[in-house]
Amino acid sequence: MKFLNEYRDADVVAQYLDEIRRTATQPWTIMEVCGGQTHSLVKNGLIQLLPDKVRMVHGPGCPVCVTPLHQIDKAVHLAMEHGVILCSYGDMLRVPGSKMSLLEAKAAGADVRILYSPLEAVKIARENPGKEVVFFAVGFETTAPANALSVIHAQRAGVGNYSILTSHVLVPPAIEAVMNDDASHIQGFLAAGHVCAIVGIDEYYPLVERYKIPVVVTGFEPVDLLQGILMVVRQLEKGEHRLENQYSRIVRPEGNPEARKVIAQVFETTDREWRGIGNIPMSGYELRPEFSAYDANKKFNVNIEKVSESAECIAGLVLKGIKKPHECPQFGKKCRPESPLGAPMVSSEGACAAYYHFSQAMEEVA
Amino acid sequence: MCLAIPGKIRSIESQYDGLVRMAKVQFGGITKEASLEMVPAAKEGDYVLVHVGVAISIVDEAEAQKTFEYLKEIGEIDELIEHTQI
Numbered sequence: 001m002k003f004l005n006e007y008r009d010a011d012v013v014a015q016y017l018d019e020i021r022r023t024a025t026q027p028w029t030i031m032e033v034c035g036g037q038t039h040s041l042v043k044n045g046l047i048q049l050l051p052d053k054v055r056m057v058h059g060p061g062c063p064v065c066v067t068p069l070h071q072i073d074k075a076v077h078l079a080m081e082h083g084v085i086l087c088s089y090g091d092m093l094r095v096p097g098s099k100m101s102l103l104e105a106k107a108a109g110a111d112v113r114i115l116y117s118p119l120e121a122v123k124i125a126r127e128n129p130g131k132e133v134v135f136f137a138v139g140f141e142t143t144a145p146a147n148a149l150s151v152i153h154a155q156r157a158g159v160g161n162y163s164i165l166t167s168h169v170l171v172p173p174a175i176e177a178v179m180n181d182d183a184s185h186i187q188g189f190l191a192a193g194h195v196c197a198i199v200g201i202d203e204y205y206p207l208v209e210r211y212k213i214p215v216v217v218t219g220f221e222p223v224d225l226l227q228g229i230l231m232v233v234r235q236l237e238k239g240e241h242r243l244e245n246q247y248s249r250i251v252r253p254e255g256n257p258e259a260r261k262v263i264a265q266v267f268e269t270t271d272r273e274w275r276g277i278g279n280i281p282m283s284g285y286e287l288r289p290e291f292s293a294y295d296a297n298k299k300f301n302v303n304i305e306k307v308s309e310s311a312e313c314i315a316g317l318v319l320k321g322i323k324k325p326h327e328c329p330q331f332g333k334k335c336r337p338e339s340p341l342g343a344p345m346v347s348s349e350g351a352c353a354a355y356y357h358f359s360q361a362m363e364e365v366a
Numbered sequence: 367m368c369l370a371i372p373g374k375i376r377s378i379e380s381q382y383d384g385l386v387r388m389a390k391v392q393f394g395g396i397t398k399e400a401s402l403e404m405v406p407a408a409k410e411g412d413y414v415l416v417h418v419g420v421a422i423s424i425v426d427e428a429e430a431q432k433t434f435e436y437l438k439e440i441g442e443i444d445e446l447i448e449h450t451q452i
């Protein structure tokens with residue numbers, strides 16, 4: 001665990017904090033949507049260093065956290081009952097399903113593999129022609145090109161024993177869902193830099209207009225985050241609402257045209273259920289019908305019962321920024337990273353886990 | 367898993383009988399394969415931001431170094447190592 005004074009940028013960080021303090025004359029509530037940003041804000045102690053007037057709340061931008069329980073159960077079922085080689089990202093494997101996590105399925109003898117990239121799963125399929133290989137493809141827009149490309153690689157190379165179990169989610173509809181909830185009082189947003197590096201920034205203009213909120217596309221390093229926060233606060237103080245791009249060294253307004261092309265070729269937008277939030281219209285990607293041979297949902301036709309979430313977990317309120325993780329009665333008690341009740345405690349990008357690790361570190365230095 | 371990590375392109379090769387363009391990308395002491403499909407202009411020696419095995423943009427060297435150091439400090443690079451153990 002590192003603290004701020006160890007960074008080379010400590011002076012710059014201090015200057016930005018001062019400037020934010022000087023600029024904010026009244027209380028403001030700002031949400032960062034991306035889990036990577038939450039992680040960075042909490043881990044660097046920026047949450048504590050910001051003036052009281054600027055309250056950061058954490059959004060639903062952790063794909064692992066919003067993947068429905070039912071999807072995890074499906075993946076476990078494929079690994080246990082259909083004998084497939086089930087691959088996904090490390091964080092995804094630790095999320096508890098209603099009976100077990102994928103890692104527990106692995107311990108029980110299923111062939112479950114942690115991969116860095118879905119492209120590696122296509123290779124595994126090629127090397128194991130007698131086996132079905134399924135990649136559990138979660139993620140926001142940033143991850144969509146890789147998941148789409150894996151399907152294209154499989155198609156080009158004539159690999160027929162590869163499919164993906166998609167649970168893809170999109171940022172702008174999530175912002176809408178948060179804004180449409182009367183209990184949330186968000187006044188400005190930091191949009192996720194790497195998401196916009198792929199899809200560009202155009203989708204945010206209508207949100208800025210409809211909800212009259214400042215949105216600033218922001219990177220994830222401490223200085224980026226503080227700059228993004230300052231840009232939002234400046235707009236709020238002046239009563240403005242505009243789309244601004246703090247992360248222009250990476251994010252071009254049009255995003256990455258090649259990546260957008262691949263996404264459009266393979267995926268179409270669909271309604272999607274978000275864990276803790278519920279159904280959000282047109283908030284996810286699924287494979288286009290012409291790629292249905294690579295769709296694990298269609299290939300295996302898994303029919304398992306839907307189990308309801310633990311009633312003790314208030315992840316829905318946390319993901320919409322209505323409650324902070326430590327306001328959950330189970331936080332740090334029944335719910336810890338070793339024994340999570342809900343997904344935000346599992347992933348390092350989940351708000352609950354970020355708060356938990358930070359509170360541990362604070363005790364160590366105290 | 368949401369962050370993209372900058373690395374240097376060491377070599378470029380085609381795979382699957384020339385159907386796929388891949389690069390060996392070096393992240394500090396670790397080398398991984400990444401697709402160059404989204405960055406057609408990328409060439410050997412360039413720095414690219416890589417997210418789950420796909421290069422998503424070309425970055426300049428100074429930016430790449432700075433970001434990499436930061437990611438190392440907050441422990442994000444561990445993810446690359448963890449995923450190598452299958």
Ligand code: SF4
Binds near residue numbers: 318
């Ligand atoms: S602390 Fe645990 S139980 Fe409470 S909201 Fe977070 S994940 Fe759910």
